[in-house]
Amino acid sequence: MGYTEIVRDLLTCGSANVNARTSNGDTALILAAHRGKAPTAKVLLEHGAHVWLANDSENTALIIAAAGTNTEIVSSLLERGANMDQENLEGRRSIDWAAFNGSAEFLGAVLGHPANSDGT
Secondary structure, eight states, X not given: OOHHHHHHHHHHTXXXXXXXXXXXXXXXXXXXXXXTOHHHHHHHHHTTOOTTOBOTTOOBHHHHHHHTXXXXXXXXXXXXXXXXXXXXXXXXXXXXXXXXXXXXXXHHHHHTSOSSXXXX
8 A cells, every 4th residue: 555545545534634734834735745746635635635724934735846846736736726826935936936947847837727726
C-alpha cells in the first residue's frame, strides 16, 4: 500500500483531519504540494482540504506547487478555487513563481484560470 492509499484510507474512515496543521502551520495539502505528490493532493482535495489555508510564512499549497512547477497540482488547486493573487510574507504569489520559472506549460496552467477564487 502506497502513501496516497494510506491517506485515502485514513480520511475515509474518519481517523484524520484533512486540514490539520504541523507546528509551522503546514497542512497535508501544503506538504503534498511541496513534495510534488499530485495523486495525494487530489485525494486530500476530494476529502475537503481547504485550498486557501496558509502556513506560518503565508505560503498556500498553490504558492508551494507553483514554486516547484508542479503543473498537475497547480491545475487541481485552481480548479478547486485557489486564489493565485494570495501573497506570502515575502510578497510573492503563485503567478510570480510561474513567471520566474518560465515553463510555457506551467504558465499556461496558471494563466488559463481566473485570477481570483471568486472568478474575477
